[in-house]
């Protein structure tokens with residue numbers, strides 16, 4: 035596999051050059067949202083436990099997912115991603131909650147977000163790319179562009195996103211204001227935001243009545259699915275803007291983690307003998323430094339002899355995508371998930387799957403992943419390019435699942451980045467990208 039990785043190096047060199055250039059030319063200020071972040075101290079549980087539906091949320095569950103046959107993986111049968119927000123490695127690692135959890139699982143000490151701000155990181159986790167996105171604004175991805183959900187569908191592996199305070203399943207709006215259950219004397223509050231929801235980005239999740247539409251779910255749906263023992267095999271949990279630390283700070287988020295995980299780790303409908311929980315952050319808070327974040331592997335799938343241990347293998351969000359591929363022998367997306375530097379997978383999964391592609395990345399080869407506002411792509415106005423097919427080298431790669439690349443109907447495999455038009459500044463002509471308007475989703 036390493037010769038394939040080597041073939042991708044020229045692409046990476048270009049990306050690195052772009053990053054270095056941008057780092058030299060821009061002193062990027064902290065976004066106002068971070069500066070304004072109030073340090074709320076006291077976590078308010080939305081219900082007695084995450085196993086119970088909550089009236090703090092707007093909608094009650096309207097029916098659970100159908101139980102699907104379990105497709106066995108090589109190291110785990112269920113993966114549960116839990117993402118918190120904007121916290122530096124050291125800030126998280128200093129708290130008792132995370133220190134306690136570290137003893138129950140494995141800590142990845144050299145794990146990185148792939149960019150700033152939030153939305154492109156959530157996007158990258160499911161699509162292997164952020165397509166030039168460098169803000170948190172409305173963006174969508176057309177149906178010929180693969181995501182992890184297409185890879186899972188190919189093998190009949192069930193999935194869902196569970197979004198705290200999303201008002202109802204399939205919800206498509208940019209955000210949602212509702213009664214403030216944390217501080218009832220305060221005005222209505224935006225607890226749910228689309229930018230943190232990987233099941234919201236592709237137009238394939240936007241059509242009411244489809245299977246995918248109902249896999250974009252909220253936490254009352256989670257409670258109901260859990261009770262019915264119908265939790266899918268691939269899960270993404272996004273706590274609300276207070277509970278994930280975004281609007282509140284890390285000690286508040288730690289209290290949510292205690293509330294959310296303490297019972298669930300003992301619940302066999304959640305933590306079966308073969309469950310892997312990946313507790314991580316989207317990005318670190320300090321933009322002016324490398325984007326290292328604390329990542330914990332929890333759940334019964336973590337081998338006994340590794341509990342309390344750590345791994346310093348260089349990893350990124352793309353590596354969790356590749357880990358999922360290795361576990362189930364999935365096809366790949368041909369993007370960051372096969373990048374030679376950025377796609378190391380969880381070591382114990384590599385061992386179980388017989389994957390030989392992991393290699394430690396020396397410090398001088400590690401790219402700066404704290405860039406913001408520089409790469410070209412379909413989700414930026416200033417350096418717009420169309421959605422491309424993966425590079426020919428990436429199309430030829432085996433990927434961590436050893437199953438080759440997935441290309442969907444409607445994708446021209448020859449429309450690769452080297453054949454495409456140069457980036458265009460749409461702002462000069464007063465335009466914006468087609469993929470930045472909610473009104474266009476229905477046209478796809």
Ligand SMILES: *[C@@H]1O[C@H](CO)[C@@H](O)[C@H](O)[C@H]1NC(C)=O
Pocket residue numbers: 169171415
């Ligand atoms: C993104 O949204 C912000 C705030 O709504 C707005 O000021 C900005 O112009 C938007 N950027 C683009 C590229 O649409």
Ligand SMILES: *[C@@H]1O[C@H](CO)[C@@H](O)[C@H](O)[C@H]1NC(C)=O
Pocket residue numbers: 092093094095096201202203252254255
């Ligand atoms: C259930 O359906 C009703 C009516 O369509 C809706 O108002 C409610 O929000 C839904 N609840 C959930 C959790 O989707």
Ligand SMILES: *[C@@H]1O[C@H](CO)[C@@H](O)[C@H](O)[C@H]1NC(C)=O
Pocket residue numbers: 057060062321322323324402404405406
């Ligand atoms: C990224 O981190 C490097 C190293 O700490 C720093 O020199 C650079 O200014 C940062 N870039 C941004 C955009 O903050």
Ligand SMILES: *[C@@H]1O[C@H](CO)[C@@H](O)[C@H](O)[C@H]1NC(C)=O
Pocket residue numbers: 122123124125318319320323324325326327
């Ligand atoms: C963000 O991550 C980098 C890389 O590990 C680290 O050097 C930096 O200290 C982090 N930021 C803070 C403030 O901890």
Ligand SMILES: *[C@@H]1O[C@H](CO)[C@@H](O)[C@H](O)[C@H]1NC(C)=O
Pocket residue numbers: 176177178179420421422423444445446447449
């Ligand atoms: C993917 O679909 C979009 C929208 O239909 C189209 O503009 C684009 O050219 C397609 N990309 C490729 C590589 O075929």
